[in-house]
Amino acid sequence: MARFDSSLGKADSPDPANPAHAANPANAVNAGKKKRAWIIAGAGIVAVLAATAVLVPLALGGPTQAPSAPPATSESAPASGPAEVGPPVTYYQQAGPPAGSPLEKVEPHKVDVSSDLVGTTLNKGMTGISLEATDLADPDLSADNASMVKLLKEIDQPVLRFGGNSVDRRFFWTSTGEAVPAGYKGDKTHPVKAVGPADLARVKTLLEAGNATISLTVDLGHYDPARAADMVKNASEIFGDRLLSVTVGNEPNGFVFNDVKTGTGYSLDQYLRELKDYANAIYAVAPKVPISGPGAYDQKWWQPFVDADLPQKKILTFHNYPLYSCDGSDPKGSPTMANLMSQLMHDRAADYQKSALKVGQDAGLETWLPETGIAACPGSNETSRTHASALWAADYALNAAQLGITRIGFHSSLQTCKGGPPLSAICSAGAYPFGNGQMSGRANFFGISMVAELEAGKFMKLNSSGGGLAFSYALQNADGSTSVVIINENDPEKAAQTDVTLNLPGKPVTGTMTQLSGPSYKAEDQTVIDGAKSEPKPLAERATVPGFAYKSGTQQFKLTAGTVTVLHFTY
Incomplete structure (x- = not known):
């Protein structure tokens, strides 16, 4: 049998016939291609307000201020009533593909989160x-x-x-x-x-x-x-x-x-x-x-x-x-x-x-x-x-x-x-x-x-489709909030941003994000979180998911290839 040594950079290969290292x-x-995803819920409720000075985690560029919608009037409102408008927020700005990259379209990614639990926890x-x-x-x-x-x-x-x-x-x-x-x-x-x-x-x-x-x-x-x-x-x-x-x-x-x-x-x-x-x-x-x-x-x-x-x-x-x-x-x-x-x-x-x-x-x-x-x-x-x-x-x-x-x-x-x-x-x-x-x-x-840096919580069941090479996970936190993690492993040098449709088990009043990104698979010493070589920003300092729909169970946004994105929703 072949020799094997697990010291980093010093190992020899084990017997490739041994099933211990790889399943069939x-x-x-x-x-x-269909992938399972799980939602990760982290404790802590976050609202990012733009009316005052806001600390904003940015992967690239400055904050984008969301406009405030005018109040609906009884004359202009439909019979069912207008969609509720949340407070002003500052949107997260994520890095896009490298300049000049050929963009290969990625199949839209749909993630449906259930209120049912998997039965395991993230501690x-x-x-x-x-x-x-x-x-x-x-x-x-x-x-x-x-x-x-x-x-x-x-x-x-x-x-x-x-x-x-x-x-x-x-x-x-x-x-x-x-x-x-x-x-x-x-x-x-x-x-x-x-x-x-x-x-x-x-x-x-x-x-x-x-x-x-x-x-x-x-x-x-x-x-x-x-x-x-x-x-x-x-x-x-x-x-x-x-x-x-x-x-x-x-x-x-x-x-x-x-x-x-x-x-x-x-x-x-x-x-x-x-x-x-x-x-x-x-x-x-x-x-x-x-x-x-x-x-x-x-x-x-x-x-x-x-x-x-x-x-x-x-x-x-x-x-x-x-x-x-x-x-x-x-x-x-x-x-x-x-x-x-x-x-x-x-x-x-x-x-x-x-x-x-x-x-x-x-x-x-x-x-x-x-x-x-x-x-x-x-x-x-x-x-x-x-x-x-x-x-x-x-x-x-x-x-x-x-x-x-x-x-x-x-x-x-x-x-x-x-x-x-x-x-x-x-x-x-x-x-x-x-x-x-x-x-x-x-x-x-x-x-x-x-x-x-995710909060401890219980994994939730979900279904996902499309998205190319992508994996999603989920947790329900003790305070009832939900965190969704989407790992987009598509090639950041070639793949276009992915259109994501996320269906949540509730109607969120806040939705924030933090993101790990890098310019290419092979890039060395260029991986960042929220634009810095550091841990994710604290929940209270995170910016809002682009296009966040206040009190809507369906959220739609784009994600750049080669990223790990943590989304946090409170209800």
Whole structure:
């Protein structure tokens, strides 16, 4: 079987015959062009008034003032009465296609939102960042690093997951200051790191400053249940309720392929025996910490974990990189732009996630996807750092959430923007490889932010048709408001704006929007939200949907290609 390594930019391809990474493409193709959409409702009522000074989020240009209609008179009004006119508003101005672009007409997009619920929810903290376990030793993970605190706040209450390939190879926990054993091996860009209680205390300051939580992975590559239990005991005391779970080992199904275990190899039965030893040792010193696992990309490992007799077994975790075919043996699974921006990419991911959800739900376990990314391939490819990665990230996270996955972590690195892992959502300024700790977000980070900044709510059923390559989602908020997310993945260099007809389950009195945009699929460092490289504007500062029809259940507007648009309606 082929080797596989999930470290960003360092992975080799798994066996393409293994169904763990891709569902049957025929199932996705037969899904057709008709898409399901879900509406997302966020708490908070917004009215944008133009009578006074208004803060307006603009993607391009200045605000457009809506004219006030004259009051209807009894002589001019029809028998049924005139349509009600709302207060003056300021309309959102979105970016159009690049100048001179050939415009290909897109079939009009119709979205009908039902008041019926899907049965799943979008919770705060659903999206997060996955890092290497050795990153716990990095002094830049501290409340003193304002740039890192800012990033955490821009993905509202995220979970920081620490694991990756380093945990079973180059990570050494010690609470007594021991020297790293001689057998641990690293290199210039992947050094061996010792981590102790002082490191966890420093990371705690970052979590508090950025309002984040944490999930940890303990070393299974060097069998030592007592050492792992000591780490969890210290972590539980230091992090308290911010510690969400602990996983034993990272992708144990790949230990043989990745040379973690050599010689006689490593079997599923051996993993289950060692897992039980670890879980019992952890429970003895930290009985309230949930155990998650197996953190594997092979479906054959999921059910045995679920069936294992473990204390505090609470969460099924799995890993997935949808574009896994690094050697091109599966053309539809290769990391190309055509594959990334396709209906098949969306459908394959959904099929794989449904498989994991069934195993978890049948056992009454929560299901997490704590490590994911576009591709598990070494180095750069044509999807790396691109605006298209932002569109993908938003759709991937929302689709996972509406299916029932409750946590998702996009695997990333603290290394430099230039020379570091190209698929990382965050990166550091400065000299390669470790930079100066001034962190910033890449395009996919802003896609994550669009989802993270949504209010918690219940997904609602909807039907959609047309729109080309577009996906819609929906939530009903606690206050009764509705948010609609439309991800327009049509090519921003070629596609004309899409005419959208949105039928809502009520008659809104306000309708505002925020939008992520970029000039092309392949554009790097040009993805913006409301015209800036920042999180979405607060609800109270958002401008009105162009053409908003006051107290009308039907709204009609245009959306530019290559955008993620969040619409918020109050009734």
